Amino acid sequence: MSFSSVCKKMPLFRECFEFNIPLWQCPSFLFLVLGLLNIAAMISTYFISNYFTDQPEITALMTILVSLIVFIIGSTIVRGFDKLIEANKMKTEFIRVASHQLRTPLSALRWALDFMAGGSIGQPTEEQKEYLQIMKDSDARMIKLVNDLLDVTKIEMGNLPLVLKPVNLAVIAQDIIRELSPMAKAANVSIVFEADEDLPMVLSDPDKMRMVFTNLMDNAIKYTKGKGQVNVAAQKKGDYIQVSVRDEGVGIPKNQQKFIFQKFFRSDNVMKHQTVGTGLGLFIVKAIVDANNGSIWFESQEDKGATFYFKIPIAK
Amino acid sequence: MNKLILFVEDEPTLQKTLGRALEHEGYEVQSALDGQSGLALIKRIKPNIVLLDLILPKMDGFGVLKAIKEDPEIKDIPVIVLTNLESPQDVEKALSLGATTYLVKANYELDEVIKKVKEVIK
Incomplete structure (x- = not known):
C-alpha cells in the first residue's frame, strides 16, 4: 500500500482528494508537516544553543524565537494554499449551480418556445415565427455558453469525464x-x-x-x-x-x-x-x-x- | 383509453411546458413536485410511463428509481430520467438502477423528448 493511498483513506486528507488537490498542496497535510518541522526546529535549536552558551535563559529564548519564525512562515504558506482550495471548491459549486439552476430555466424556455412555434396552441403568423426563432436562437446560444463554461471548469479541475x-x-x-x-x-x-x-x-x-x-x-x-x-x-x-x-x-x-x-x-x-x-x-x-x-x-x-x-x- | 404519464419534476415551468405538450399529443399527464409524493402516486395510479427528474425535494430521483424497481407491482413501469445532471457517474447510476433512458434536458428539443416518450411507451 503506497503512502498516498494510506493518506487517501484518512479523513483528515479526504477533502483534498475529493477536490483533486495533490497531497503537497493539501492544507491539513501541510499543517501536519509544519508541526513536525516546528518540533524538529525547536529540538535542534535547543541543542545548538546549548552547545554555544551555558545560560539556560538564552537557550530558551532562542528556541522560542526560532519556532515562532518557523510557525509564522509556515502558517502563511498554509493559508495561501487554503485559499487555493477555497477557489477549487467554488468551481465545483459553480458546476452544480450552472448545470442545474441555469440550465433548468433555459430548458423550460426552449421547450415553451418549441411548443408555441409548433402551432399546437394556435398557428403563429410569419412575423411571430420570426421572433420565436430569434428567442430560440438566443436561448440555444445561452445553453451553449453554459455548457462550454461547464466543460472549461471541468477541464481546469482536471476531471473532464471520458467514457471510452x-x-x-x-x-x-x-x-x-x-x-x-x-x-x-x-x-x-x-x-x-x-x-x-x-x-x-x-x-x-x-x-x-x-x-x-x-x-x-x-x-x-x-x-x-x-x-x-x-x-x-x-x-x-x-x-x-x-x-x-x-x-x-x-x-x-x-x-x-x-x-x-x-x-x-x-x-x-x-x-x-x-x-x-x-x-x-x-x-x-x-x-x-x-x-x-x-x-x-x-x-x-x-x-x-x-x-x-x-x-x-x-x-x- | 389514453396512456397515462406521470411527470415527477420540482420545476413548475418545466412541468407546465412538457406536460401540456404531452397532453396535446393525446396523453393524460399527472405530475408530482417531489420524490416522495411522486412515488406514492406511481403506486396508486400505476402510470404507463414515469418521467423522473433527479434533483428533487424529500426523496431524490435515484431513491425513487430504486424504490420503483424494488416494488414488484410497479417495477415494470418504464422510467425516463429527465435531468440536467450529466456526469457519467450519474448516468451510469441511473441506468444501473433500471432507468430505461437518460435525457439531459438542456440538450434536447421538445420534439425529441416527445419522440423518446413515444418510443418507450409503445
Whole structure:
C-alpha cells in the first residue's frame, strides 16, 4: 500500500482528494508537516544553543524565537494554499449551480418556445415565427455558453469525464456534417468528406468526439466569407487516425497563431467578421484530443484559410 | 383509453411546458413536485410511463428509481430520467438502477423528448 493511498483513506486528507488537490498542496497535510518541522526546529535549536552558551535563559529564548519564525512562515504558506482550495471548491459549486439552476430555466424556455412555434396552441403568423426563432436562437446560444463554461471548469479541475468506447471517426464526421448542413447551406458553403474505406476504430468518448467535430466544422463554416468549400478527411496514418478540416476562410494571422488554443482567445480578423462566439471552442477541442492521447495542430495563412488536424490512436 | 404519464419534476415551468405538450399529443399527464409524493402516486395510479427528474425535494430521483424497481407491482413501469445532471457517474447510476433512458434536458428539443416518450411507451 503506497503512502498516498494510506493518506487517501484518512479523513483528515479526504477533502483534498475529493477536490483533486495533490497531497503537497493539501492544507491539513501541510499543517501536519509544519508541526513536525516546528518540533524538529525547536529540538535542534535547543541543542545548538546549548552547545554555544551555558545560560539556560538564552537557550530558551532562542528556541522560542526560532519556532515562532518557523510557525509564522509556515502558517502563511498554509493559508495561501487554503485559499487555493477555497477557489477549487467554488468551481465545483459553480458546476452544480450552472448545470442545474441555469440550465433548468433555459430548458423550460426552449421547450415553451418549441411548443408555441409548433402551432399546437394556435398557428403563429410569419412575423411571430420570426421572433420565436430569434428567442430560440438566443436561448440555444445561452445553453451553449453554459455548457462550454461547464466543460472549461471541468477541464481546469482536471476531471473532464471520458467514457471510452470503440468509435468510428468517419461515422461521427458524417453525422455532424448532416447536422450542420442547414447552417452550411445558409452560409453558401459546401462540405466535402473523404475517408479511407474500413477506417479502423479509435478508443474514445463518442459524445466528446462529436464536440470536437462540431466545433472544428462550425468554425470552418462560420469563418468562410461568401461562397466556399470545407474539406473534411479521415485517414489511417501509422498507429493513428488523422482527421483534417480545411476551410477557405479568413485564416489566422501569423502573430496570433500561438494563442489560438487559449481559452477566451479570438483573433482580431475574426472579430471583424464574426462577433458571435466565446473563444472557448478550440480550448475545449484541444483538451478533449489531449485527454484521448491524441494531438492537434493547424496550418493557416491569413485570408487563405486554415486546416486543423488532429490524430487519435487506433484502438488495439 | 389514453396512456397515462406521470411527470415527477420540482420545476413548475418545466412541468407546465412538457406536460401540456404531452397532453396535446393525446396523453393524460399527472405530475408530482417531489420524490416522495411522486412515488406514492406511481403506486396508486400505476402510470404507463414515469418521467423522473433527479434533483428533487424529500426523496431524490435515484431513491425513487430504486424504490420503483424494488416494488414488484410497479417495477415494470418504464422510467425516463429527465435531468440536467450529466456526469457519467450519474448516468451510469441511473441506468444501473433500471432507468430505461437518460435525457439531459438542456440538450434536447421538445420534439425529441416527445419522440423518446413515444418510443418507450409503445
